[in-house]
Amino acid sequence: SAVISQKPSRDICQRGTSLTIQCQVDSQVTMMFWYRQQPGQSLTLIATANQGSEATYESGFVIDKFPISRPNLTFSTLTVSNMSPEDSSIYLCSVESRPYEQYFGPGTRLTVT
Amino acid sequence: AQSVTQLGSHVSVSEGALVLLRCNYSSSVPPYLFWYVQYPNQGLQLLLKYTTGATLVKGINGFEAEFKKSETSFHLTKPSAHMSDAAEYFCAVRPFSGGYNKLIFGAGTRLAVHP
Secondary structure: OOOEEEEOOEEEEOOOOOEEEEEEEOOOOOEEEEEEEOOOOOEEEEEEEEOOOOOEEOOOOOOOOOOEEEEEOOEEEEEEOOOOHHHOEEEEEEEEEEOOEEEEOOOEEEEEO | OOEEEOOOOEEEEEOOOOEEEOOEEEOOOOOEEEEEEEOOOOOEEEEEEEOOOOOEEEOHHHOEEEEEHHHOEEEEEEOOOOHHHOEEEEEEEEOOOOOOOOOEEOOOEEEEEEO
16 A cells, blocks of 8 residues: 655644645555545545646635645645635545555644634 | 445444444445544544455454445444444445546544443
8 A cells, every 4th residue: 555644744824824735655646635524524525636637626625725736646735725714624635556445644634723 | 426324423332342333325336335444633544445246345453344235335343342443434435437536435433442
């Protein structure tokens, strides 16, 4: 399975600011995924990021709020823009490094004050 | 649209007792099915998956799950609970439709194990 790291592991940010979360994988993967886990809730897919193309966003998520970069096959970033307290969540990236198996990073715990 | 229902947001068992976590999916075509575990302050770890073939699937840490098409279920079991099994468990499906490998998660079940 892939080893995935995320930076930062946690952060406390002021409303109106932006935070960029990094996701690094130890092997080349075609697709990377970004999920949000709001406090006490399940995971919701934000977008799918393929290298060399625009990210595909799920209903309810827009590029202006959650811009994503995917510059190569081992790295991606998710930016949470113009943050509000409602953006306080855990943000997780995942990859499919084996057929039908998604592996998750440790998550970034974001608190917006 | 696909959905996943996990019955019971909280389950409590005694150490050594049977663990049964329930998961039902809604789909006319059986999707691929997964169970993940999330320990406190950690990411998700894949426990097991069903894609095709044998309907009883064995995973890590002594867990197993059985795919029952007639019941649209994929319940997770472990014969004897251990204190270290206390965690949040998520059932997920991967629909066949769509152009990418989307996972749809259930709401999760928090398992407590008491002495």
